[in-house]
Amino acid sequence: MTDLMDYDDVIAAFDPALGLEVHVELNTASKMFCGCDNTPGGAPNTKVCPVCLGLPGSLPVVNGKAVESAIRIGLALNCSIAPWGRFSRKNYFYPDMTKNFQTSQYDEPICVDGHVDVEVDGETHRIEIERVHMEEDAGKLTHAGLTGRIHDADYSLVDYNRAGTPLMEIVTRPILGLGEKTPAVAKAYMAHLRELMLALRVSDARMEAGNMRCDANVSLAPRGATELGTRTETKNVNSLRSIEAALTYEIRRQGAILSDGGRVHQETRHWHEEGYTSPGRSKEQAEDYRYFPEPDLVPVAPSAEWVEELRGTLPEPPAARRARLQEAWEFTDLEMRDVNGTAGSIDLIDATVAAGASPASARKWWLGELARRANEAEVELAELGVSPAQVAEVQALVDAGTVNDKLARQVFDGLLAGEGTASEVVEKRGLAVVSDDGALGAAVDAVVAANPDVADKIRDGKVQAAGALIGQVMKQMQGKADAARVRELILEKLT
Amino acid sequence: MAADILTATAEELGRRIAARELTALKVTEAFLAQIERVDADVHAFLHVDAEGARAQAAAVDARLDAGEELGPLAGVPVAVKDLFCQAGVPTTAASKILEGWRPPYSSTVVQRLLDAGLVVLGKTNLDEFAMGSSTETSAYSTTRNPWDLDRIPGGSGGGSAAALAAFEAPLAIGTDTGGSIRQPGAVTGTVGVKPTYGGASRYGVIAMASSLDQPGPCARTVLDAALLHEVIAGHDPLDSTSIDAPVPPVVDAARSGDITGLRIGVVKELGGEGYEPGVELRFREAVAALEAAGAEVVEVSCPHFTYALGAYYLIMPSEVSSNMARYDAMRYGLRSGDDGTRSTEEVMNHTRAEGLGAEVKRRIIIGTYALSSGYYDAYYGSAQKVRTLIARDFDAAFDQVDVLVSPATPTTAFLVGEKLDDPLAMYKSDLCTIPSNMAGNAAGSFPCGTAPEDGMPVGLQVMAPPQADDRVYRVGAALERALAAPDAGVLTDRIASRWVEA
Numbered sequence: 001m002t003d004l005m006d007y008d009d010v011i012a013a014f015d016p017a018l019g020l021e022v023h024v025e026l027n028t029a030s031k032m033f034c035g036c037d038n039t040p041g042g043a044p045n046t047k048v049c050p051v052c053l054g055l056p057g058s059l060p061v062v063n064g065k066a067v068e069s070a071i072r073i074g075l076a077l078n079c080s081i082a083p084w085g086r087f088s089r090k091n092y093f094y095p096d097m098t099k100n101f102q103t104s105q106y107d108e109p110i111c112v113d114g115h116v117d118v119e120v121d122g123e124t125h126r127i128e129i130e131r132v133h134m135e136e137d138a139g140k141l142t143h144a145g146l147t148g149r150i151h152d153a154d155y156s157l158v159d160y161n162r163a164g165t166p167l168m169e170i171v172t173r174p175i176l177g178l179g180e181k182t183p184a185v186a187k188a189y190m191a192h193l194r195e196l197m198l199a200l201r202v203s204d205a206r207m208e209a210g211n212m213r214c215d216a217n218v219s220l221a222p223r224g225a226t227e228l229g230t231r232t233e234t235k236n237v238n239s240l241r242s243i244e245a246a247l248t249y250e251i252r253r254q255g256a257i258l259s260d261g262g263r264v265h266q267e268t269r270h271w272h273e274e275g276y277t278s279p280g281r282s283k284e285q286a287e288d289y290r291y292f293p294e295p296d297l298v299p300v301a302p303s304a305e306w307v308e309e310l311r312g313t314l315p316e317p318p319a320a321r322r323a324r325l326q327e328a329w330e331f332t333d334l335e336m337r338d339v340n341g342t343a344g345s346i347d348l349i350d351a352t353v354a355a356g357a358s359p360a361s362a363r364k365w366w367l368g369e370l371a372r373r374a375n376e377a378e379v380e381l382a383e384l385g386v387s388p389a390q391v392a393e394v395q396a397l398v399d400a401g402t403v404n405d406k407l408a409r410q411v412f413d414g415l416l417a418g419e420g421t422a423s424e425v426v427e428k429r430g431l432a433v434v435s436d437d438g439a440l441g442a443a444v445d446a447v448v449a450a451n452p453d454v455a456d457k458i459r460d461g462k463v464q465a466a467g468a469l470i471g472q473v474m475k476q477m478q479g480k481a482d483a484a485r486v487r488e489l490i491l492e493k494l495t
Numbered sequence: 496m497a498a499d500i501l502t503a504t505a506e507e508l509g510r511r512i513a514a515r516e517l518t519a520l521k522v523t524e525a526f527l528a529q530i531e532r533v534d535a536d537v538h539a540f541l542h543v544d545a546e547g548a549r550a551q552a553a554a555v556d557a558r559l560d561a562g563e564e565l566g567p568l569a570g571v572p573v574a575v576k577d578l579f580c581q582a583g584v585p586t587t588a589a590s591k592i593l594e595g596w597r598p599p600y601s602s603t604v605v606q607r608l609l610d611a612g613l614v615v616l617g618k619t620n621l622d623e624f625a626m627g628s629s630t631e632t633s634a635y636s637t638t639r640n641p642w643d644l645d646r647i648p649g650g651s652g653g654g655s656a657a658a659l660a661a662f663e664a665p666l667a668i669g670t671d672t673g674g675s676i677r678q679p680g681a682v683t684g685t686v687g688v689k690p691t692y693g694g695a696s697r698y699g700v701i702a703m704a705s706s707l708d709q710p711g712p713c714a715r716t717v718l719d720a721a722l723l724h725e726v727i728a729g730h731d732p733l734d735s736t737s738i739d740a741p742v743p744p745v746v747d748a749a750r751s752g753d754i755t756g757l758r759i760g761v762v763k764e765l766g767g768e769g770y771e772p773g774v775e776l777r778f779r780e781a782v783a784a785l786e787a788a789g790a791e792v793v794e795v796s797c798p799h800f801t802y803a804l805g806a807y808y809l810i811m812p813s814e815v816s817s818n819m820a821r822y823d824a825m826r827y828g829l830r831s832g833d834d835g836t837r838s839t840e841e842v843m844n845h846t847r848a849e850g851l852g853a854e855v856k857r858r859i860i861i862g863t864y865a866l867s868s869g870y871y872d873a874y875y876g877s878a879q880k881v882r883t884l885i886a887r888d889f890d891a892a893f894d895q896v897d898v899l900v901s902p903a904t905p906t907t908a909f910l911v912g913e914k915l916d917d918p919l920a921m922y923k924s925d926l927c928t929i930p931s932n933m934a935g936n937a938a939g940s941f942p943c944g945t946a947p948e949d950g951m952p953v954g955l956q957v958m959a960p961p962q963a964d965d966r967v968y969r970v971g972a973a974l975e976r977a978l979a980a981p982d983a984g985v986l987t988d989r990i991a992s993r994w995v996e997a
Binding site: 050053054055056057058059060061062089091093095098099100101156158288290291292295296297298 | 579580586588593596598599600602697698699700701702704705706732733734735736813814816817820821822823825826827839840843863866867868871875
């Protein structure tokens with residue numbers, strides 16, 4: 001069992017240093033170096049051609065749209081755009097790589113020296129971006145065996161549909177001085193990048209699908225020390241929660257080792273959703289990738305005019321957008337803070353409002369019922385499986401009196417179970433409230449007859465006593481009664 | 496009748512096919528029969544696609560009979576170095592590791608040949624993955640020089656050059672990374688041109704060293720080479736390094752051959768020690784003939800050419816080490832040792848050990864070393880600097896003259912086996928040709944007679960600035976006309992009686 005030190009004790013003794021490398025898969029129509037379909041999925045090895053299969057004689061050609069996306073990402077991250085840069089070959093053998101080298105920018109990245117500001121608990125932290133570079137993704141290996149790892153697999157299957165998908169790697173400079181907030185800032189940074197990618201429309205940015213993956217580097221140095229400690233790199237962390245949890249775990253693990261007088265091994269580690277990291281290959285025997293400039297590609301040389309043209313296509317910065325929407329939606333600071341504090345909710349509310357719901361109702365659903373469900377399922381709000389259009393439709397049914405709030409929750413059950421549109425769920429589950437006077441009248445008559453003393457109170461003018469009768473009618477109608485109409489019927493009958 | 500077909504120029508065959516005096520099928524049959532008759536001695540071909548060639552020829556005949564206007568080489572057969580992918584046709588790069596592989600796609604060059612109505616007879620032999628200067632490193636056979644079967648036909652494109660010299664094809668396609676078109680051309684008395692880098696598409700050409708490889712035409716006459724050049728050259732969106740500009744007017748230049756007032760520079764560094772006297776003699780005579788034809792001749796110094804061979808043998812293997820990595824037994828080609836006891840890595844190692852030859856392995860090892868961390872700057876980095884200096888030498892020279900000339904090779908064809916165990920001696924075969932690969936300019940080799948010592952052909956190399964490929968042909972055509980008997984005209988005609996049955 002790995003020793004872990006109490007988090008607060010680690011922070012009291014050590015300063016964590018953080019470094020994040022985020023891979024973003026672009027959603028361009030075609031792949032990085034060939035014309036193959038870049039949409040995810042499909043039967044294995046159907047979205048391939050001589051180029052992404054690395055067949056003898058094939059040659060890459062850079063996808064101009066991917067370069068465009070890279071420049072827009074760089075500009076959105078306040079980077080300088082390099083006027084000239086070459087791709088390189090990163091040489092290593094692995095069966096998921098068709099050429100046994102990855103074509104990647106190495107020492108001449110397209111975007112350098114940027115920054116973003118992220119907010120945690122009302123405090124702004126500046127994250128310096130060292131570089132953003134372009135590369136290609138590899139294929140996907142499936143190892144048939146007990147652990148799913150290559151070393152004890154009986155056989156392995158490989159799918160090259162993903163081979164050649166355009167990837168952007170966004171690398172931060174070391175982030176220092178965050179103390180206890182280190183994991184929270186990392187999470188906020190990732191959420192910020194995700195928001196940015198969606199706003200730029202350059203990636204589907206679905207973390208659970210691997211569209212965005214984070215390699216989280218962290219090291220500890222004794223408080224006040226000037227040199228950084230030995231770092232570990234936890235690879236392919238693919239949810240916001242996991243980033244925070246993995247970093248917290250690594251900080252506690254390294255803290256225990258260092259406090260015990262041990263030394264941290266520089267290595268890559270794997271994150272397990274059960275809540276721990278385990279060692280991968282050691283980086284101390286550094287692999288030699290024998291990088292050299294890719295001779296099959298001409299350098300990428302974006303003109304200053306093109307870069308400026310692309311700058312003009314940047315979306316509104318997220319912070320400005322938040323301020324604008326708060327005003328438009330007439331939310332109080334407190335209401336808006338909840339929106340800002342829930343990853344992805346601003347986009348979901350915005351889209352729900354665009355689909356016809358009122359801002360207040362959109363906020364109520366996303367931050368109430370749906371946030372609760374996301375929390376239970378341990379997924380991000382946007383990953384829950386309910387779309388803004390569906391929420392707007394549910395609210396329209398509420399507004400029309402077809403369902404009440406309580407029934408609406410059951411409509412969401414149906415939506416999540418894939419039972420069709422909201423109206424279809426209402427139909428199939430028989431959820432529509434009853435406002436038919438015949439059925440309601442009979443129930444009211446029965447409840448009045450069963451509660452003569454309450455009825456008398458109402459007759460005497462104590463109208464507020466009607467609440468007790470309404471509740472019983474609702475119960476009798478299994479919640480599917482139009483409460484307002486029930487009240488009217490009771491008062492009509494007794495006053 | 497068949498003899499006339501075999502010895503005719505491609506230009507003449509194209510004309511007679513277009514005029515319907517000959518059918519493409521008849522011409523194709525004549526060459527298939529010649530291959531059948533002589534290739535057991537020459538070993539120029541690795542694969543003869545008789546069925547495919549007949550079908551292509553018949554299709555061209557049908558189109559011509561229907562009155563369609565095709566290009567000047569429609570119906571003319573061509574032999575293609577087995578480094579070019581052709582859909583459905585075995586493509587091996589003369590390596591065991593690709594034995595039996597049939598590419599699912601065609602290279603741009605082959606596609607352009609087929610689109611222009613040329614008939615692909617088959618795939619010619621080469622050094623394994625084009626790594627060699629004698630065609631002896633082929634995993635399948637050793638091609639012989641039709642001038643003397645005990646001698647090598649040059650390399651790596653010895654198969655294409657020998658096929659021309661033995662009248663097995665009127666045209667052939669090669670690739671030139673350090674001289675693999677020009678050196679075989681020189682030692683077989685044929686014409687071989689390396690276009691400007693990026694002049695003809697590399698798409699579908701199995702890579703040796705990507706920044707140096709260049710496909711180009713091989714023929715027995717200058718005009719034939721130019722006509723073939725025009726078919727295969729031009730921008731290809733599938734090759735990012737291909738030049739997006741009109742093809743230089745090579746055919747006009749080959750037809751004209753007028754070099755009046757052309758300034759020709761003789762490269763001082765490409766001659767002297769290590770050069771065979773007969774080679775230098777014929778070279779000097781050829782230069783004198785060009786001067787007599789109206790050119791101005793001066794001597795030019797290119798001081799860094801001395802370092803070209805050394806730098807080449809760092810850059811080329813570096814790229815080779817990376818380009819060869821894909822042959823790992825996982826997806827296509829040979830897989831050996833996969834008996835259920837070996838891991839993926841072990842199967843990769845086993846297959847590469849068994850499937851690749853000694854020269855390929857030597858270059859992979861040298862290149863892997865040169866790119867290694869800690870050695871990169873000293874080897875690959877320095878070699879790139881030399882490359883820049885060579886390009887500057889060319890720039891400075893082309894400020895003074897229109898073209899440069901040198902012998903194409905230091906020696907005539909050597910004996911089979913003579914240098915196989917001495918890589919350094921072998922590498923020196925490319926001493927004169929490598930600078931143009933390093934700088935990417937256009938260069939060609941043209942026959943200039945035979946050496947008195949051994950009666951073997953000598954080639955003159957013409958080097959022109961990038962995208963001035965037409966100057967190469969202009970000088971080549973002038974030389975073809977200016978030489979005095981017995982070297983005048985088409986040099987290979989001197990061995991026609993040996994190879995073609997009357």
